[in-house]
Amino acid sequence: MVRTVAVIGGGISGLAAAWELGRVDGDVSVTLLEGSDRLGGKLRLEEVGGTRIDVGAESVLARRPEALTLFEQLGVDDLVTHPGPAGAAIVSRGRRWPMPRGTLMGVPSDPESVRGLLTDAEVERLSHETVGDPVVGDISVGELVDARLGAAVTDRLVEPLLAGVYAGHAREISAEQAVPALAAAAHEGRPLLEVARCAAPAGTSGPLVGRPVFASLTGGLGTLPEVLERALATAGVRVRTGAMARALRRDGAGWVVSTGPTTDVVDERFDAVVVAVPAAPASRLLKDVAPAAAVALAGVEYASMAIVTLALEGPPPPVLDGSGFLVPPTEPLTIKASTFSSVKWPWLAAAHPERTFLRASVGRHREEATLQRSDEELVAVALADLHTVLGPGLPPPVATHVQRWGGGLPQYAVGHRSRLAPTRELPPGLALCGAAYDGVGIPACIASGLAAARSVLSR
Template sequence: MSVAAPLSRPSVVVVGGGIAGLTAARDLLIAAPGTQVVVLDASDRVGGKVRREEIGGHLVDVGAEAMLAVRPEAVDLVGDLADHSDVVTPTTTSARVWSRGDLHPLPRGRMGVPFADSVVAGLLDADEEVRMRTEAPAPSPGDDVSVGDYVSARLGPAVVDRLVEPLLGGVYAGHARLLSLRATMPAVWAIARTQGSLLAPPAVDPQAGAARPPFIGLVGGVGRLSELLAADVEERGGVVETGTIVRGIERTPTGWSVLSGPTTQPRRLEADAVVVAVPPPVASRLLAPIAPAAGVALGEVEMASVAVVTLAVPSAQVGSWEGSGFLVPPVDGRGIKASTFSSAKWGWLAAEGGDTAYLRASVGRAGESATLQRDDADLVSLAVREIAEAVGVPPLTVLDSHVQRWGGGLPQYTVGHVDRIARVTRAVAEVPGLEVAGAAYQGIGIPAVIASGHAAAEATTTHLRAVAAHAGE
């Protein structure tokens, strides 16, 4: 076995080159410029589920394509890395729901839970709407409860099936009757704990001024964020290495040893600290020997596989379409769960594409494997057929297409998730120089993932300072 010489102190190995790992690496290099930071990622490129591919002659997002802007992490990071003119907002965010054979405007509400003044006719039949507006008394949510069980008890099952499910399916690729209310809908959880009305809209502060746009993007695609992050890490002296599988992490008398590479040519990197920023199944395996309770808890986090089908079509065929796309309730039995009219949503893409417009459809929810077992050509045909059927147009002409499969790509925040992650946090805190980050901890959106990277870097920096102080005694 080849053993690399120990990195000069202070030193950190970041396992995982997604947004969380790259954010942690960048923060470490900013907080302590002399730190030697090595990022190891098993994929052919960094970024995790934030990626671009060339389709129809243009680079297009095939993973996340927008970032929540109502919290600051993504806004601040993009502001640091990208030119101000490259930060854009959607041209339209007017989404609809394809249900009962028609496209209906998405009602105002909280993650599909409508407000009292929301228009739900058509999505719900008359009896279902009466049941919704006859809000039942609040049952106790206990320590946690599924979204579906709680909302159904308050507003009726149709609200879950027709409104909540498509929203949760789009964000988490999960099922409302399995996902945690506490973890996935904190605003509704707070109402449940105070036994308030789910239908009551939030109070509006007249002094708050104009609200910031809910989403932002980047000219060229959100996939640029990972590229900009990796470049910034390297410019600050960090090392970003792809195609490297980490097979084990061990404690040593002086810190940590990270084992990577193939079994025929293993390599060890010595470090003062390690940040594990990989999906729960991999993190569970790596942490099991050094933080067993964390390994067990992460092993309980289920993962959902999804696919994103991107279509390049003639702009003339879609130029009159309304809105930014539509969601699909699983109760309607369709193959796709959502579609985004990407060129309508993002002005930069419409301008860059010219006579070519882009659409995308997402497929797959937790526990559903049949649809994803289809080959790429079948998934493209499915997307083309159902998008056209939803909008009510003839079959589309496909100029180019791409299918991106994200196997085990989304952690499921099932009932008990908050307590599960608290067990991970406690176990990791007992191991000096070890931190975790990623989509399993503070939320699966890009801002939450960035926040987890910030937190891991801050804790790691504190540890490195303690190590340096001890060495100087």
């Protein structure tokens, strides 16, 4: 008897779930329902200056296995590429400082490594960590670091790194979810500096020695949804775009998914359903079938952001002397980071030597007013900030592109894990996956999709 499974949502989590379901030996019929006209979610390529380039996520964490394993399964592991040797920087007090080595989400393993980026007084405070009593329960990353190492470490080291991942604020983000190693130290009453020192050798010895931290695909990470779509078709998975899921209800031992425009809703029955959409639409779908989970998901906030991509004529100018920079919120700038893409990714420079590409990101949690500007205004703001940081050596762009990601990144507020406990207690044949649960990075989302697929199959 053929088992039918619907995957609602065609971002990377839903694609990974559909891929796992399609690889099952046995009678499983899989349908992927995506409400928009394209697959991939935050993985996206757009043409800028005649070149297709990533305007969403551009890399994966290579020290987690899920993405690289998927590349291998899809037969594109020969396209895996890594950043070049140029390092990144942090802007502090109006100038760029080399990104300190050996930090754990901004917590340095050696206080001396951040002297200059931090003042002498701030380094002195950092060097004399105030451990205090063990912490009970969850705590924000910023609150923990403030108390242990001083506010300057949070403001100038932790904030820019966390903002790059979550577009959020360190003093609101859950330590348990974002940096579990620091949370464990807080619960056990151990020094954070000790944890950072123990973590630092991981990249220079043991199983991770010599392995790059990040990876992408030649041609851009945005090619991954295209590869997956072809692979799913070969595996017999039905992929339907423009199929907005509007309702979900029980039907005996199975499920009915309602899709389509409100004037022409179509009901389809499935034996199992994987819901792979952001928290708000997932909450709406679950309100009748899993009300406690729906309430929990309704409380997850999201940050909006925009990626401004610039194309310059010719090779990288000397001022682009690294892979990019991060900006702490203490700086009087609007952008929160810039990536010098043609410097960071050697494949891009080799494929397009006549162009230099770079991008800037704008927007943090609850700072949507920053994005309430036209594309032209966002480009102008990004250029002004780049000139402030880099000086006059940046030539004017020959092409620009603005990609807005409204509600793009879930915020893991303090208590996130316990608050979402109801999402792990669902009726048989129903599973959730995506960035809202256990990690916002691409490997974490792939892992979430794989786990959801296995869950509905096992039940």
